[in-house]
Amino acid sequence: MELNTSGIIGQSTTLADVFRILGKVAPTDSTVLVTGESGTGKELLVRALHANSCRADKPFVPINCGAIPKELLESELFGHEKGAFTHAIRSRPGRFELADGGTIFLDEIGEMELSLQVKILRVLQEKEIERVGGSGCKKVDVRIVAATNRDLEAEVEAGHFREDLYYRLNVIPLHLPPLRERGGDVLLLARHFLDHFCRKKARPPLGLAPDTRRILAAYAWPGNVRELENFMERLSILVDGAVVQPSDLPRKILDQVGDISVLPDVEEAGAPEADASPAQPAPVASGPAQTRPDAQSGDFVWPDLAVLEAHGLNLKDFLDAVESRLIDEALNRAEGVKNQAAEYLGIKRTTLIEKLKKRNP
Ligand SMILES: Nc1ncnc2c1ncn2[C@@H]1O[C@H](COP(=O)(O)OP(=O)(O)OP(=O)(O)O)[C@@H](O)[C@H]1O
Ligand SMILES: [Mg+2]
Missing domain, CATH: 3.40.50.300 (P-loop containing nucleotide triphosphate hydrolases)
Known part of the structure; x- marks a missing residue:
């Protein structure tokens, strides 16, 4: 199993x-x-x-x-x-x-x-x-x-x-x-929580500057995953730029890790380019009637009423169609693994299953 x-x-x-x-x-x-x-x-x-x-x-x-x-x-x-x-x-x-x-x-x-x-x-x-x-x-x-x-x-x-x-x-x-004994998991979790909170606040995913990554990886995280989770939420609210810089980190963390220049480099697999400067719009799919200017880069065009009228859809049908499309895309990308698909969508697995049930009762 x-x-x-x-x-x-x-x-x-x-x-x-x-x-x-x-x-x-x-x-x-x-x-x-x-x-x-x-x-x-x-x-x-x-x-x-x-x-x-x-x-x-x-x-x-x-x-x-x-x-x-x-x-x-x-x-x-x-x-x-x-x-x-x-x-x-x-x-x-x-x-x-x-x-x-x-x-x-x-x-x-x-x-x-x-x-x-x-x-x-x-x-x-x-x-x-x-x-x-x-x-x-x-x-x-x-x-x-x-x-x-x-x-x-x-x-x-x-x-x-x-x-x-x-x-x-x-x-x-x-x-x-403890988290400090889980190596690369620190950045994996940091990315997961950061994306999650940015999505919740409808802002584009924040990048992590190379030095920030080194600091996060070196810090001891005495409160473990909970501390990391809360900290990422805080960053998603307080950081103004598109990339989290060491100057965005609290003294407590900076003091503990000491001299940044001697810390090893750490890569972050599958992250948005940390040093990409201007923020990209959040990757939300365009509606069924929109031409998708550049779906790969996550460009988004807000649908307007003309879309509903042209397709004879009401708001609910339109939103259902958008949802359905995103679910399909997530399931395809996850090769049918619901856990993974739910993660791509940023929803609970049980929520995804509910939605699938509603689609095909
Ligand atoms: N590996 C993980 N992946 C994703 N989220 C995690 C992971 N580990 C912990 N979390 C999240 O971190 C928070 C703390 O986890 P949890 O409550 O299970 O810890 P705990 O060991 O029971 O803590 P305590 O001893 O304080 O009760 C929760 O929000 C949980 O969802
Ligand atoms: Mg507990």
């Missing part, structure tokens, strides 16, 4: 190793523990795991164990019966019940209290849960996937995490390397 990497971008060997294990473990029901620094894409990976599993059409239920107050976490996970505590005015199923048949994602599991850890262990072993204030057990069929940015082994050592639960969760460990 072809692995659906659900929008996880990267070609580094470190990430390829992760994909290889993902492909093997996804179709099984094994418990997986995802580790990695903050912002490395743990949640994205877990979603991909679910999407590639036999449970893909069943619920995916995430819960952030670190974000829910300790007193509420148990009832959030296991549900409660009416009257179980002061505010329990009616019975309520917990996330495990909601995830029945699917996958539950216990995010930031390292934050969970020891008393609750015992109960998770119990679900793993007995495959049944008990609501707070309940008197009986209920079978659930749920795959458990957990993630943490803590060193759980050290937490076990320190007595904060149960050793038995650690081993039970860590059947298949998946470690996401």
Whole structure:
């Protein structure tokens, strides 16, 4: 089966190793523990795991164990019966019940209290849960996937995490390397996010000057992919020129990388010419009635009402036709691979599938 990497971008060997294990473990029901620094894409990976599993059409239920107050976490996970505590005015199923048949994602599991850890262990072993204030057990069929940015082994050592639960969760460990260990992926991701945010703001894609590329590649990205993503959004708003210059970068980054002249050159595959000066108009297709002056260079001619009149189209039909054309072009270019086509279009794969369904119900 072809692995659906659900929008996880990267070609580094470190990430390829992760994909290889993902492909093997996804179709099984094994418990997986995802580790990695903050912002490395743990949640994205877990979603991909679910999407590639036999449970893909069943619920995916995430819960952030670190974000829910300790007193509420148990009832959030296991549900409660009416009257179980002061505010329990009616019975309520917990996330495990909601995830029945699917996958539950216990995010930031390292934050969970020891008393609750015992109960998770119990679900793993007995495959049944008990609501707070309940008197009986209920079978659930749920795959458990957990993630943490803590060193759980050290937490076990320190007595904060149960050793038995650690081993039970860590059947298949998946470690996401920090961005600084993914080589060329930094620029690949920078390009992806920059294009995405420029498109969202309806501005032409920004180029990256050679020195900017060297700086981005050399910076350590302590906040990993999330930091890079947020930073690219910022550039898409603040940079006035067509090319991001080192002077557009914040002190924090410049200071950390030090002397630019000693940094190695880095190429950016498939990017718009970084030193191309005047901005090209955004590559939007021309409408069906337009002659396409130069589709290759992305030149765009705004359609006018005459186009609608000449073709006897109303606005909706016209827009549908434009959309349909772009979808076809993307699918052709992607040789039918929907993930890739969706990426070219800058939409989610699920959105593309919806659109295709609407086209051929
Ligand atoms: N390889 C990748 N390709 C594309 N986008 C990515 C990639 N890795 C992470 N992202 C994006 O970066 C952001 C952070 O990812 P995610 O939330 O999965 O990280 P996390 O490891 O769960 O972080 P935290 O520990 O802070 O919860 C998200 O917007 C995600 O879509
Ligand atoms: Mg997360």
